[in-house]
Amino acid sequence: MSGTIDTENVAAEPTAPVIGAPHQPSDVVGAAEAAFAEGLTYVGETPDGPLMELNMGPQHPSTHGVLRLVLRVEGEVVRHSDPDIGYLHTGFEKDFERVTYHQGVPWTDRMDYLSPPGNNLGYCLAVEKLLGETVPVRAQRLRVIMCELARIGSHLIWVGTHALDLGAQSAFLYAWRDRERILEINELVSGVRMMTSFIRVGGLMADVPAEFDAYLRSFLSDFGARCDEYEDMLTANPLWIDRTRGLGAISADEAIDWGMTGPSLRGSGVNYDVRRQVPYSGYDDYDFEVPLGTTGDVYDRYLVRIREMRQSLRIVQQAFERLEPGPVVIDNRKVVLPPRHELDTSMEAVIHHFKLVTEGFRPPAGEVYQATESPRGELGFYIVSDASNKPYRVKVRAPSFNLVAAIPRLTVGHLVADTVAILGSLDFVLGDVDR
Numbered sequence: 001m002s003g004t005i006d007t008e009n010v011a012a013e014p015t016a017p018v019i020g021a022p023h024q025p026s027d028v029v030g031a032a033e034a035a036f037a038e039g040l041t042y043v044g045e046t047p048d049g050p051l052m053e054l055n056m057g058p059q060h061p062s063t064h065g066v067l068r069l070v071l072r073v074e075g076e077v078v079r080h081s082d083p084d085i086g087y088l089h090t091g092f093e094k095d096f097e098r099v100t101y102h103q104g105v106p107w108t109d110r111m112d113y114l115s116p117p118g119n120n121l122g123y124c125l126a127v128e129k130l131l132g133e134t135v136p137v138r139a140q141r142l143r144v145i146m147c148e149l150a151r152i153g154s155h156l157i158w159v160g161t162h163a164l165d166l167g168a169q170s171a172f173l174y175a176w177r178d179r180e181r182i183l184e185i186n187e188l189v190s191g192v193r194m195m196t197s198f199i200r201v202g203g204l205m206a207d208v209p210a211e212f213d214a215y216l217r218s219f220l221s222d223f224g225a226r227c228d229e230y231e232d233m234l235t236a237n238p239l240w241i242d243r244t245r246g247l248g249a250i251s252a253d254e255a256i257d258w259g260m261t262g263p264s265l266r267g268s269g270v271n272y273d274v275r276r277q278v279p280y281s282g283y284d285d286y287d288f289e290v291p292l293g294t295t296g297d298v299y300d301r302y303l304v305r306i307r308e309m310r311q312s313l314r315i316v317q318q319a320f321e322r323l324e325p326g327p328v329v330i331d332n333r334k335v336v337l338p339p340r341h342e343l344d345t346s347m348e349a350v351i352h353h354f355k356l357v358t359e360g361f362r363p364p365a366g367e368v369y370q371a372t373e374s375p376r377g378e379l380g381f382y383i384v385s386d387a388s389n390k391p392y393r394v395k396v397r398a399p400s401f402n403l404v405a406a407i408p409r410l411t412v413g414h415l416v417a418d419t420v421a422i423l424g425s426l427d428f429v430l431g432d433v434d435r
Helices: 028-037 092-097 102-109 116-131 139-163 170-190 210-232 238-244 252-259 298-321 340-343 347-356 400-403 409-410 417-424
Strands: 041-046 049-057 068-074 077-084 366-374 377-385 395-396
Touching: 049 417, 068 417, 077 409, 077 417, 092 102, 092 395, 092 409, 102 116, 116 139, 116 340, 116 366, 116 377, 139 170, 139 298, 170 210, 210 298, 238 298, 238 347, 238 417, 298 417, 340 409, 400 409, 409 417
Parallel strands: none
Antiparallel strands: 041 049, 049 068, 068 077, 366 377, 377 395
16 A cells, blocks of 8 residues: 555564563552552552552643543553543633634634644635635645645654653754744744744735745755654664554554544554545645554554655645745635735725724634644534624534543553653644643
């Protein structure tokens, strides 16, 4: 299958760790006192020995955000895992419903804060579907470029922090170096490094400046070699393989049942990518592969994301080569602000400007669902319009929520140290969960 990852020739499958016989305390009181001294809570005994309750997070660096895991462990082996969410409690979905459609764009930046343009795109596509509008070709190309750069930047953060979790410090410094170049492009086109709000309903905030071409050409010219560096450091590294292969494995059928999407699903060999299955923004015109794993373990999820960065680079290159002059917003003055130069000569333009700024626009009544492929999986916006200037209902299908839900399935039976590797391999974002 095209894009399938073959891990058989990288290294031999490591043998499973040998767990010693369960510790048998002489008495319950002694076990409880020993647990208390170590900051643990004694929660009873099983036929094989005692279980201890261990809190991991919500301020633990390896939980990648304010996630709390309540682990019940037998020695170093996890026997029960309970994710406790809600510490971020942003309430974005209700925030969307109290502001106009245009004013909702900045909220999307802050949901999955590692891929703001991708969130902008999903929301704006849903609103544009309500309006029955299609943005110009140049705007579509630039949207794809910015979203694929954001995907690369998100995967860079992931590979750096995931490697740091497992003791590989150099990869983190390399990833931060490369992501900085993407943030510079964000700042160039929008004035902001992260929460760009660059993609707007009806097109873009503005066209890219003249310097954009040089910045992007420089990135395209050498990022492929940077990907080689990450693979040189990690892919065939025996220590990396030993800490990742065989851990947190999940079959294709189970991954589907748990609602997993994105690289975590494709690591189990499921060929599902929204950009392929339900194309948007012209993705059906681009030539790229969908990398797949075979066993669905931590190592496969790593390989999928490394390969995805290379494929995103291909997409950006194609979109850049096809970029032609043209408008970057739709020609509908009842939806987008009129050009600034018209405000000096046209009373109609002034009226449209005033109405849009103070009241926004009013889509026809109806409901839509728009899915996009975020770095974490299928990101879907379900919007209900009652023909007013604010959404009646906004519901977000966030990929991170399902990934967090699958944590008990993936971690039980593994060591506590391996739980860190499994969590990192899922690449969830808590702003994407507590919305």
